[in-house]
Amino acid sequence: MKIEELETPTIRAVLVGMNITRKAENEMLDESMEELEELAKAAGAEVVATTVQNKQAIHPAHYIGKGKVEEIAEICRNHDVNVVIFNDELSGAQIRNLETMIGIDVIDRTTLILDIFAQRAQTKEGKLQVELAQLKYRLPRLSGLGKQLSRQGGGIGTRGPGEMKLETDRRHILRRIDDIRSQLKEVKKNREVQRNQRLKSELPIVALVGYTNAGKSTLMNVLLRKSENYDEKREVYTKDQLFATLDISLRKISLSNNIEFLLTDTVGFVSKLPHDLVEAFKATLEEVKYADLLLHIIDASNENYELQKSTTLKVLKELGVENKKVINVFNKCDKLAYDIDIPKDENSVFVSAITGKNLEHLIQMIDKGIGKKFIETKFLIPYNQGNIASQLHEDAEIVSSEYIETGIVLKVKIEDINYHKYKKFQLL
Ligand SMILES: Nc1nc2c(ncn2[C@@H]2O[C@H](COP(=O)(O)OP(=O)(O)OP(=O)(O)O)[C@@H](O)[C@H]2O)c(=O)[nH]1
Ligand SMILES: [Mg+2]
Known part of the structure; x- marks a missing residue:
């Protein structure tokens, strides 16, 4: 037996979908539930049961109807389930209510996807991006996540960088969001330098x-x-x-x-x-x-x-x-x-x-x-790069020009091979 198998307890999940009648996208519910199952597996869970409720409207307090919640609680008790995964986004209050009623962790599709990303992110940038997305998603739901936040690691939805910090207050999270944003800005700068080299x-x-x-x-x-x-x-x-x-x-x-x-x-x-x-x-x-x-x-x-x-x-x-x-x-x-x-x-x-x-x-x-083709596009050439502008006049047919605060905007017809030289000036 492999050691990992001993160390990783199986997460047993029940999946819950909602079929709100008269909504076009519900034709795709089956596909969406199949995909939720794949996502749950990708996060390391074993799917014990899948259930769908047909309803005219969502219940504001617990999303699905009370009878359905009780049915799910029963399945969970009888089959050793440790997480219930909803196919749609839930509010903090809905999560809190459902957790109280069912007695185990409740997460939604978004939390599940973020969890998979948290597991897979390798680079510093990837990890920061996922953490940012997790924090932004959790912030408005904080009041409902008391139980989840007091947990340490373990199940789906609790993995990922920054988990410890989530136990502290809202302000701390906001500070962390700012901090990540500025770190990402730095990474972005480096990326731009590399990109400019590539474009060259x-x-x-x-x-x-x-x-x-x-x-x-x-x-x-x-x-x-x-x-x-x-x-x-x-x-x-x-x-x-x-x-x-x-x-x-x-x-x-x-x-x-x-x-x-x-x-x-x-x-x-x-x-x-x-x-x-x-x-x-x-x-x-x-x-x-x-x-x-x-x-x-x-x-x-x-x-x-x-x-x-x-x-x-x-x-x-x-x-x-x-x-x-x-x-x-x-x-x-x-x-x-x-x-x-x-x-x-x-x-x-x-x-x-x-x-x-x-x-x-x-x-x-x-x-x-x-291959060789002509592209019609706009370039913004800063005023201090006059040599570029004059070179562009030789390489391309100028359709129109306009002077704005940051430089000259040239609308051009340019051959593909020449276009790459100026791509970094392209107005996106
Ligand atoms: N039979 C078959 N399997 C394929 C073919 N192309 C890819 N696969 C398999 O499909 C699976 C997914 O392939 P990936 O290349 O990882 O897919 P991807 O699009 O990069 O997926 P993500 O990175 O998860 O977005 C692997 O198990 C591949 O071996 C194909 O032409 N035929
Ligand atoms: Mg891939």
């Missing part, structure tokens, strides 16, 4: 985006293996679990026929991704903003792939990058019972990162996507 390299940037577990990191490794500068140590972590990747990674890919680009791998998305988390990860995800091309990886073998696809598009919109050029990469086609050809739509391709099917075709599409 003039290589186009391709970003992998998509739902968690779609195969983004696997695809990155496959492209790395085809790359001339392949080094096993540069491979990224992949696993059949939600949120395997939390930290951004960037790799140079050099393929035959002079196809060269920088590839970034990012955190995956999930439906109802907590707003605080998206906010907290915006800095990391900013890399996506600077991408020339997005590869939207979709797990074609997942029966909910349409929902997953639209969720990703929603998050991209929230990040303000919905207008980027995108290739829809339908991955895992080896798992499909039927054989799919490349769709007629010229921006889509079916691939398998595992068998290598259609990868050459994808590479051709990437090449085309990052």
Whole structure:
């Protein structure tokens, strides 16, 4: 027997969903509950039971009806359950009431997702971002979290940096939030320096985006293996679990026929991704903003792939990058019972990162996507960079110019290869 098995007590969970009638999104409740189960597993819990209540409206004090609460309390008593996980966000008061009525810990979907992120964060930046999101989520719920705050580690929802500090007062938390924000500002500065160096390299940037577990990191490794500068140590972590990747990674890919680009791998998305988390990860995800091309990886073998696809598009919109050029990469086609050809739509391709099917075709599409083309965009050139402005006049066709306080705004038509030189001046 492995020691970890002795040390890690199993967390046994009951999942609770709410089907509020006449709400369009409830058509997706089944998918959402299945996903909640995956999330619970990803946090290390074993799901004992799942229950859904159909109701016209939520109960303000305990979210679900009293009868349902009693039913859940009974299941928990009979099956040694130690946490009840709700599919929707709960208020502090609702959590407190439910915990009193059921007698064990109650958490919501957001707390669960934040918990997974707290477990997975590796880098200093990732840890700070997750802690910030956790604190911001807990702050308005403090009055309801008396029980959770007095706990130390252990179960879901109590992990994560800063747990000890949460036992002190609200002011302390606010101070900690300020402190994290300023630390993140520093990290951001460093990131900008690195980014400017990268932009100078003039290589186009391709970003992998998509739902968690779609195969983004696997695809990155496959492209790395085809790359001339392949080094096993540069491979990224992949696993059949939600949120395997939390930290951004960037790799140079050099393929035959002079196809060269920088590839970034990012955190995956999930439906109802907590707003605080998206906010907290915006800095990391900013890399996506600077991408020339997005590869939207979709797990074609997942029966909910349409929902997953639209969720990703929603998050991209929230990040303000919905207008980027995108290739829809339908991955895992080896798992499909039927054989799919490349769709007629010229921006889509079916691939398998595992068998290598259609990868050459994808590479051709990437090449085309990052190849020579004209871009219409706006640059803001500060007044003290007159040489840049005059160089730009040579490299691009100036459509219009406008003088503002911080510099000159030039609307230009510029060839792709020249565009990279000025990208850091782009007005986003
Ligand atoms: N059968 C099959 N499995 C795949 C394919 N691509 C990826 N996988 C598997 O899918 C799982 C998830 O792959 P990852 O590359 O970690 O997925 P990801 O999109 O990076 O996920 P997150 O980092 O969690 O957002 C792994 O177990 C992979 O082996 C594929 O083409 N076919
Ligand atoms: Mg990944």
